Amino acid sequence: MSFEHIPLLQDARVLLRPFRQEDIPALAAIALEEEIWRYMPTRISNAQELEAWVQTVTEGYRLGSRYTFMIEDKATGRLAGSTSYGNISEPDKRLEIGWTWLSREYRGSGLNRHCKFLLLRHAFGELQMERVELKGDALNTRSRRAMLKIGATEEGILRSHTLMHDGRRRDTVYYSILRTEWPHIRQTVFGDFAV
Template identity: 60%
Template sequence: MNFDQNLYLENEKVILRPLHQNDLPLLQTIAFDADTWRWTVTKIETLPDLKNWLNGSITDRQKQSRYTFVIVDKATGNLAGSTAFGNISETDKRLEIGWTWVSKACRGTGLNRHCKFLLLRYAFEELGYERVELKTDVLNLRSRQAMRKIGATEEGILRSHTLMHDGRRRDTIFYSILRAEWPQLKATIFADLSTSPTQV
């Protein structure tokens, strides 16, 4: 994973591009929605919260620990949220796709599915990684269903795994997709997206 590269992934519906400081004004138009942060470790309610999230994401890229993208809805040209590669192990050829949030207007539109396809294809076909991990709050049924819909395998629950913004200790459920499974998933679950070009 080359953290110095400005990575752009694109198909007919969505563009994933690196998060930048100058995205702050556009992020302000979509970030302040309580339901977005219901199941996340981070809670963004104020402009300082958003600035801290943005600065932390950029710092993590500089530290080569997380690569954060903004999601651009090509139908409108507007920002639709954010997602990231993280917990990267070059030795183990493993990474996580996560830290994903999508604006209220774009939920249920299929945008997140397009994002996951682009990220999975890049991880397996460009980086040559062997394993992609995903995880969520065990109570987040919408997220769990979405992970199953893209063919991820449920692996188990880590109890009292993560401290949430409201003080609750979250049970975290893990999912994964392996490189050996990707061709079949690409040919079935993502068959309608597989002919779309990826731009890097």
């Protein structure tokens, strides 16, 4: 899977595109909100942590280990947050959708649903994946409900799985969607989206 040629993913509501260096000021304006990072292993709370995030993103592109998309609200042209493909196993035809965060203004707005549709459609369509994984903090009930709402199946909890930025050991809950499940999910969960 080449990250050099992944197309822009978009619909009428959202554009998912690669990170650009000129995004840094806009990111600094929206990413320093503490609530965003409560359930994430890392955080952005200052300029140094933002620079570390940028390095992780660019290294992911270079190594082909993670492809980070910037989430752009098409109505305003403003950045709303970020999401990624990662933990990619080409031989197994498997990848994870995650590392998703949205600024306060966009949480609960439906924008994330559009992002997940575009990412799932691309993963099962163009990328020909057999399995898409999602995971999150077992304490993050909002995220867990959202994953179930998009048709993902909860698979279980890995206890004391991830060290968090505040020193807490996170229990991580895993979800998945399989290729065989995608046509039904596309018709039911995302049936109101243009095909």
